[in-house]
Amino acid sequence: MSGRLGSETLVIATHNAGKLKEIGALLAPYGINCISAGSLGLPEPAETGKTFVDNALIKARAAAESSGLPALADDSGLCVDALQGRPGVYTADWAERQWFEGKPGRDWYLAMGKVEGLLAGLGPDADRSCHFACVLAIAWPDGEHAVYEGRAMGTLTWPPRGTMGFGYDPVFVPKGETRTFAEHDPAEKHAISHRADAFAKLVAEQFGA
Numbered sequence: 001m002s003g004r005l006g007s008e009t010l011v012i013a014t015h016n017a018g019k020l021k022e023i024g025a026l027l028a029p030y031g032i033n034c035i036s037a038g039s040l041g042l043p044e045p046a047e048t049g050k051t052f053v054d055n056a057l058i059k060a061r062a063a064a065e066s067s068g069l070p071a072l073a074d075d076s077g078l079c080v081d082a083l084q085g086r087p088g089v090y091t092a093d094w095a096e097r098q099w100f101e102g103k104p105g106r107d108w109y110l111a112m113g114k115v116e117g118l119l120a121g122l123g124p125d126a127d128r129s130c131h132f133a134c135v136l137a138i139a140w141p142d143g144e145h146a147v148y149e150g151r152a153m154g155t156l157t158w159p160p161r162g163t164m165g166f167g168y169d170p171v172f173v174p175k176g177e178t179r180t181f182a183e184h185d186p187a188e189k190h191a192i193s194h195r196a197d198a199f200a201k202l203v204a205e206q207f208g209a
């Protein structure tokens, strides 16, 4: 399908403040009226899919059904080559404090440390290649949907560096760079990120731009 996104309000079906900010900035030039799932009080559906596409569609469809509006969801994660693509769709789960401390909430420093600990266990010559994957899904209340996939290739560094961005940004060094994503200002990250790559495909199809 192509070019259906229009003047209707678009629900941004994420409860992640970092993603919400980035998606808002990416959409800003297109004059789309956006509202977040959080501000509508929409519940977070369980992410039971085995792929980024499955989970992005689960989130977009749940928001479209409960709001009666088109909804855009993002499912994303860090895939580490030497860990057979893990944490992958479980990237957010690896930050759950429950897992480490039996408490609710997420701790990204612990999550980055878990990845680093597994790599360290493979020895000093472990392959540190990885990529961020992002799937953006749009669902309409009538059941129609569209899916766009993006990637950012890179390597993992340790210790974490930088204060910008969110999630695993302090350990991700994009290909051809020496700085981590957390050392890139938002505009620089938007030029090369997995989310921007997926968004460029969405824009090409939805807006013909």
Ligand code: ITT
Binding pocket: 013, 014, 015, 016, 019, 044, 047, 059, 074, 075, 076, 077, 078, 091, 092, 132, 165, 166, 167, 168, 169, 181, 193, 195
């Ligand atoms: P929603 O499902 O509400 O959108 P979430 O944080 O649970 O929020 P995901 O299930 O897609 O989202 O988890 C993806 C995780 O991958 C996310 O929590 C981040 O830690 C990480 N991630 C995704 N994109 C990232 C980026 O651009 N920079 C750093 N980390 C990122």
